[in-house]
Amino acid sequence: MFADAGVRGWLHVAELHRPTACVTVDPDEPVPVGSVYKLPLMAAFCRLAETGGLDPRQQVTLGPDDRMPGSTGLSILRDPITVSLRDLVVLMMSVSDNTAANAVLRHVGPAAVDALCQELGLPHTHILGGVATTFERMVSETGTESLSAAMKRLTDNDATVPAGVYNPLSKASSTPSDMARLLRAIWTDDAASAESCAWMRETMGRQAWSHRLAGGFPYDDVTVSGKTGTFGTMRHEAGVVELPDGAVYTAVVFTQAARADSRLPRADAVIGTAARAAVEELRGNEGT
Numbered sequence: 001m002f003a004d005a006g007v008r009g010w011l012h013v014a015e016l017h018r019p020t021a022c023v024t025v026d027p028d029e030p031v032p033v034g035s036v037y038k039l040p041l042m043a044a045f046c047r048l049a050e051t052g053g054l055d056p057r058q059q060v061t062l063g064p065d066d067r068m069p070g071s072t073g074l075s076i077l078r079d080p081i082t083v084s085l086r087d088l089v090v091l092m093m094s095v096s097d098n099t100a101a102n103a104v105l106r107h108v109g110p111a112a113v114d115a116l117c118q119e120l121g122l123p124h125t126h127i128l129g130g131v132a133t134t135f136e137r138m139v140s141e142t143g144t145e146s147l148s149a150a151m152k153r154l155t156d157n158d159a160t161v162p163a164g165v166y167n168p169l170s171k172a173s174s175t176p177s178d179m180a181r182l183l184r185a186i187w188t189d190d191a192a193s194a195e196s197c198a199w200m201r202e203t204m205g206r207q208a209w210s211h212r213l214a215g216g217f218p219y220d221d222v223t224v225s226g227k228t229g230t231f232g233t234m235r236h237e238a239g240v241v242e243l244p245d246g247a248v249y250t251a252v253v254f255t256q257a258a259r260a261d262s263r264l265p266r267a268d269a270v271i272g273t274a275a276r277a278a279v280e281e282l283r284g285n286e287g288t
Helices: 034-051 087-094 098-108 110-119 130-142 147-154 175-185 194-204 263-284
Strands: 007-015 023-024 059-062 083-084 223-231 234-240 247-257
Touching: 007 059, 007 175, 007 234, 007 263, 023 175, 023 263, 034 087, 034 110, 034 130, 034 175, 034 194, 034 247, 059 098, 059 147, 059 247, 059 263, 083 087, 087 194, 098 234, 098 247, 130 147, 175 247, 194 223, 194 234, 234 263, 247 263
Parallel strands: none
Antiparallel strands: 007 023, 007 247, 059 083, 223 234, 234 247
16 A cells, blocks of 8 residues: 555554554654654643643743744734643644644653653654754755755755655654554553543544545544644654444554655555554454
8 A cells, every 4th residue: 555655654553452453564663753743742741731840721922933834823823822831732733733832842841751752661752842953954954045945855856855854863753653652541541640631632633634544534433533744755643543333543654755746645545544454454353
């Protein structure tokens, strides 16, 4: 499926309550994850809110100088806006708002996210400075003078992209197995309190995008909750699929396309179709 879609794929799909029952493709190889980093950031935010490390209702005012490049949410607004930290988390998860995520990370701090990842056993997950650091390094590594020029180079099929651009050591990065472990912790109330985990599950269920993981499960009685991530030729999603018979699966699919076009519908669609094939394989092997 990955080859037919023109992508390199990494995959980890597992039964929620029996994680050794899984289908994997290179699940422990770190790759840049784009906005998937917002998933551990959300979990770290919840833990800090529970311990009093921050007030989730704190009002934050973001002006034009606080805007991060992005195509959704606060990133496309021009005027100052005031919103709570908790609602900024909802924006960064539901519409992948980069400005909201950058503000949340400033209050949470990378160290708190690293501590969460260590405690939950996510050794290959590192968010560094989030989207701000990723954009800064992208400009430097492409040898361009602006982010728009860097993005243009990454989407030019005739341009040679420096190898460092996709080096996971210099970007927010993770592995499919790490993200599957984090999803399982959120769905089993191990990532934070039961109340916080329920809120995280609800928030992930509000994601606006259905063209990747959810596209493989186009049924009203199937619930798909997830977080997408896009970075250059890389398209990802980490999520949970809940079937009407009560079966639940963590599903993490990372891809890197051979072509640099900004629109590759088959590369998006294979995330859902590959996850569905893995779920069907696991369901076919139940009891064996």
